Amino acid sequence: MDELSIGQELSRLHYLQVKYCILQKLDIRAPNLTMFLFAGRMIPILLGDAVKISEATVELITSSDCFSYVFTDLVDALSHVSSLSIxxxxxxxxxxxxxxxTRLTNLRRLVLKIDIVGSPEVTGGILxxxxxLELAxxxxxxxxxxxxxxxAIDGEPNxxxxxxxxxxxxxTIKMTGFYGLLGQVELALYLLRSATSLERMIIDPVVRNNWFTPSMGGAKPNIDRGTSIALNKLSRQEFRKVLDILY
Structure with missing residues (x-):
């Protein structure tokens, strides 16, 4: 099945799960859809005007950079959600x-599970x-x-x-898998300075809840380096009341 396309409005559909189907396109009209789960490739996802959708979970299976797809196509398709995991x-x-x-005006909780590849000294992709913060x-x-x-390569953040x-x-902000890449440091600083109502930010160097989780023994040098960089670059007086670095 290359395409799941249903022209008729599915007014009674509340829950939709599409996983590991080799689709080129997903196109349905489900105005009362409340929950959506998808795992697969980057394809056009059209759900009609699903204004009641409250929760969505998306797992993208690809070796390519997905940023533009996530923050254009997916945001357009899931603009009404209040809880989103990608x-x-x-x-x-x-x-x-x-x-x-498009803005995610209803979004209250966002969980991103991100695999980061490329030169650790390059920051733009992570930043x-x-x-x-603009989008939601x-x-x-x-x-x-x-x-x-x-x-990570220790350097001075811009x-x-x-x-x-x-x-x-x-x-509340939680960053796990903080190995101390320069882009991670700069992103953490940006979030700390932009979130005016922030109550707590947790920096955790251990990789958690991703499809690949390295063994603690093999990851220890990166965990130690991430902890050291977090303490050196982020542990400042201005963030003392909200920042919690785990080690």
């Missing part, structure tokens, strides 16, 4: 980045995630589960890389 891959080198006019103005909880496939974008609702 698993995808990005590269540290910026491939393409065009801001979307694109700063765009989340009502976001309250942000979880970034990261898995890096290269060891603290003016992105001008802070004030966000008044974000209260």
């Amino acid at each position: 698993s995808f891959r990005i590269e540290t080198k910026v491939i393409k980045f065009v801001k979307n006019q 694109r995630l700063a765009y989340l 103005p009502a976001l309250e909880e942000l979880v970034l589960h990261m898995c890096c496939f290269d060891s 603290e003016d890389a992105y001008r802070p974008h004030p966000h008044h609702h974000l209260k």
Whole structure:
């Protein structure tokens, strides 16, 4: 089945799960859909005007950088969700980045499971995630589960890389898999300075909840390096009340 396309409105459909189907397109009209689960390749996903959808989980299976697809196609398809979880891959080198006019105005909780590949000293690809604060103005909880496939190179972050974008609702941030890549450090600084209502930010160097989780023994050098970099670059007086670095 190359395409799942249903022209008739599915007014009684509340739950849709599509996993590991080799589809080229998913096109249905389900105005009362409340939950959507998808695992597969980057394809056009059209759900009609599903204004009641509250929760969505998407797992993208690809070796390519998925940033543009996630923040354009997926955002357009899931613009009404309040809770969203996405698993995808990005590269540290910026491939393409065009801001979307659509906003996730109902989104309160966002979990991103991100595999990061590329040169650890290149920051642009990771810093694109700063765009989340513009995209989801009502976001309250942000979880970034990261898995890096290269060891960090200790360097000085460019603290003016992105001008802070004030966000008044974000209260909790958790970053796991913090190996201390320069892009991770700069992203953490950006979030700390932009979230004006932040109550707690947790930095955890251990990789958690990704499809690939390295053994603790094999990952220990990266965990130790990530902890050291977090303590050296982020542990500052201005963040003392909200920042919690696990080690």
